[in-house]
Amino acid sequence: MSDWQPTACMLCECNCGVEVQLGGPDGRHLTKVRGDKAHPASKGYACEKPSRMDFYQNGPDRVRKPLRRRPDGSFEEIDWDTAVREVAECFAALREEHGGESIFYYGGGGQGNHMPAAYSRSTLAALGSRYRTNALAQEKTGEFWVSARMLGGSFTRADFENCEVGVFIGKNPWFSHGLPHARLTLRALAKDPERCMIVIDPRRSETAEMADIHLAVKPGTDAWLLAAMIAVLVQEDLLAGDWLAEHADGLEQVVPHFAAIDVARYCEACGVTEEQVREATRRIARAESAAIFEDLGVQMNRHSTLVSYLHRLLGFGTGNFAKKGAAYSPASLQPIASHTEPPGGKAATSPVTGSRIISGLIPCNVVPDEILTDHPKRFRGMIVESGNPAHSLADTARMREALSALDLLVVIDVAMTETARLADYVLPVATQFEKAEATFFNFEFPKNYFHLRHPLFDPPDGLFSEAELHSRLVEALGAMPEPAVKALRKAWDEGRPAFRARFFEFLQGEPGFFPMAPVVLYRAIGDKLPHGLKEGAVVWALAQIAAQRIPDSVRRAGFDVDGAELGDALFDAILESPRGMIFAVDDWEEGWKRVGTPNGRIQLALPDLLQEVDILDAGPPQETSAEFPFVLSAGERRSFTANTIFRTPEWRKKDPRGALRISPDDAERLGLADGGAVRVTTKRGSAVTVAEVSDRMRPGHVSLPNGMGVDFTSAQGGLERAGAAPNELTASEDRDRFAGTPWHKHVAARVEAVA
Ligand code: SF4
Numbered sequence: 001m002s003d004w005q006p007t008a009c010m011l012c013e014c015n016c017g018v019e020v021q022l023g024g025p026d027g028r029h030l031t032k033v034r035g036d037k038a039h040p041a042s043k044g045y046a047c048e049k050p051s052r053m054d055f056y057q058n059g060p061d062r063v064r065k066p067l068r069r070r071p072d073g074s075f076e077e078i079d080w081d082t083a084v085r086e087v088a089e090c091f092a093a094l095r096e097e098h099g100g101e102s103i104f105y106y107g108g109g110g111q112g113n114h115m116p117a118a119y120s121r122s123t124l125a126a127l128g129s130r131y132r133t134n135a136l137a138q139e140k141t142g143e144f145w146v147s148a149r150m151l152g153g154s155f156t157r158a159d160f161e162n163c164e165v166g167v168f169i170g171k172n173p174w175f176s177h178g179l180p181h182a183r184l185t186l187r188a189l190a191k192d193p194e195r196c197m198i199v200i201d202p203r204r205s206e207t208a209e210m211a212d213i214h215l216a217v218k219p220g221t222d223a224w225l226l227a228a229m230i231a232v233l234v235q236e237d238l239l240a241g242d243w244l245a246e247h248a249d250g251l252e253q254v255v256p257h258f259a260a261i262d263v264a265r266y267c268e269a270c271g272v273t274e275e276q277v278r279e280a281t282r283r284i285a286r287a288e289s290a291a292i293f294e295d296l297g298v299q300m301n302r303h304s305t306l307v308s309y310l311h312r313l314l315g316f317g318t319g320n321f322a323k324k325g326a327a328y329s330p331a332s333l334q335p336i337a338s339h340t341e342p343p344g345g346k347a348a349t350s351p352v353t354g355s356r357i358i359s360g361l362i363p364c365n366v367v368p369d370e371i372l373t374d375h376p377k378r379f380r381g382m383i384v385e386s387g388n389p390a391h392s393l394a395d396t397a398r399m400r401e402a403l404s405a406l407d408l409l410v411v412i413d414v415a416m417t418e419t420a421r422l423a424d425y426v427l428p429v430a431t432q433f434e435k436a437e438a439t440f441f442n443f444e445f446p447k448n449y450f451h452l453r454h455p456l457f458d459p460p461d462g463l464f465s466e467a468e469l470h471s472r473l474v475e476a477l478g479a480m481p482e483p484a485v486k487a488l489r490k491a492w493d494e495g496r497p498a499f500r501a502r503f504f505e506f507l508q509g510e511p512g513f514f515p516m517a518p519v520v521l522y523r524a525i526g527d528k529l530p531h532g533l534k535e536g537a538v539v540w541a542l543a544q545i546a547a548q549r550i551p552d553s554v555r556r557a558g559f560d561v562d563g564a565e566l567g568d569a570l571f572d573a574i575l576e577s578p579r580g581m582i583f584a585v586d587d588w589e590e591g592w593k594r595v596g597t598p599n600g601r602i603q604l605a606l607p608d609l610l611q612e613v614d615i616l617d618a619g620p621p622q623e624t625s626a627e628f629p630f631v632l633s634a635g636e637r638r639s640f641t642a643n644t645i646f647r648t649p650e651w652r653k654k655d656p657r658g659a660l661r662i663s664p665d666d667a668e669r670l671g672l673a674d675g676g677a678v679r680v681t682t683k684r685g686s687a688v689t690v691a692e693v694s695d696r697m698r699p700g701h702v703s704l705p706n707g708m709g710v711d712f713t714s715a716q717g718g719l720e721r722a723g724a725a726p727n728e729l730t731a732s733e734d735r736d737r738f739a740g741t742p743w744h745k746h747v748a749a750r751v752e753a754v755a
Contacts, residue, residue: 002021002022007453010432011642012177028460030456042180045180059712061647067423067428085476116466126516146606154596165283169307186207199214201215215272219301224270227258232277234255254610292320305736305739309612331442336440336441355740368401368732371405388643410425433457434465435464436535488502499525556584630666632749636706659675662691674692688754
């Protein structure tokens, strides 16, 4: 058994610091895991999930050699030189014939490995590829779009540690986390009589159970509830008038849309009593501070972009921005949530369907439509990296058809995923514990953190990281700026001032150098960094950019150097901090500096979404039917659910098959016993699993967990699947009309007992 070694959990965006012991017969197992008390963000906190991380590191179906598809459909192993050469040649041929924009990129990292996103930029630039997406475009892009327009490119999170009132909309942090030390924060909020927790959720979730006010909204009607709450603010004169006059524009355009709302009727529409709605709204309005967090329960639901807008009207309307306990704009090392709307110009759109591109991402739900067409601009080649669209995106059957229709599909991943099984080439890489890795989900405030994790193992079988792979691909494409690599290698040895000067010379003097910078840095200095940290080379550039973008925040974090030295001081500290480090410290005023609107004020009026508010007056449409009478939430976060990086059900200590949760009334009516077999059918597909009779569910509402239905090779050698894959049941056309985000949490379904 080894000493405890620091790393991080990569099973949700929090990336809590953990310590692990290594052991097992080959010394390559994570045998014990505990929270790392020295981690500056999580401070020893960890939930139950990271104890199972060895099921990822030593999971089934690891790919160890590059694979090429044979004409008969099977795979053959090939050597790395052949693999890199052929993949580069095939993509180059596509580029010559159809243009680089015909090559589409999906992925770039899951919850814990964002380095591939940085290095893949170079390969994509070498190919002339323009379009990309990842899972954020089926979750968060509506929120990014609204936030960007109201705050001018900025993105917000909220301070639940210090808020007087905490509001969770479609979020169950007890299991989905998303805030630092989620369970401790929830407990502190729940037990303080001076504070108040409000939860908006159709289910009596674990978080709702702790709440002072649980607004048990009917599935899919959150927009009516939030509109009613804003109407209460307007009609009872509860808006933060002076604050809004000082900081915001457009209130006079917003108010008329809510002044005439019949609150009682909207409350009836959403199934929450008017008394509760007024109580919750008044509590928010009179609080010193309110923190509000929306998540997938509404972001993958009907009216999701409108809900994101109403959420912000509720927060800004009560003055809850840029003060303790309210919303904030985090400093970021590498912004991944920002979006800039062209002022008065035409937003970028996807080439076939013309769908809005937000934060550089095409909506996931339109990907099949961008492929399965004879449109001359359709996607013909695709790189999938650390992602699994054949499982994780809506309408899996159609997604499989689309991926199979491509001229070329190359998958870069650790294991044989559902997507890899469809590929022409599979390029295997090191796991997250076999290379230096990091996440750019750095959303905290006032102190913000970054953790460049050190590897725990060397990669086996001559495997290597995505940084090495992209460098080889760029070289094979003849696009590596070799003179720059050579000059920068030399300059590094001469010292940082010389290196910086040379780097910025190339940046300013060489057109096309910028997107190549990740692989150039990797080749130039990767092997000169401390052992095991070569993938951190690109962080040198990110540190320089952060030092220029947020110098005061970086200096407040203890980097007492000026000018050009600041970025290098930050970079060195990152390399020297295997348990993570504080890279930025903000004050609350910083929030206003990050408002990027032309006049620095919050823009309350978004005309297209105010029109949507008016449409609510017609009431919620009937979305279930006699054929499909239930609302299915597909993809619920539970104690042992994660994305598809765990490929065996054994990792789950509970609920290995991923039960369908159903209310006692519905179960009784359908003759369903707890643990009995149940079939759930939607317009798109059907799946059989087990039932869990749960009084957390309201009648008419059922839920399936996320991450189920993953194929894996069993101990007996056969391919097996545990549980129902949620996206066999969802439809790609069921999506938000602004952001294209899916309605996975609101799928009309039929439920039947299976004999
Ligand atoms: S909250 Fe749990 S799942 Fe999320 S990073 Fe921390 S330990 Fe991992």
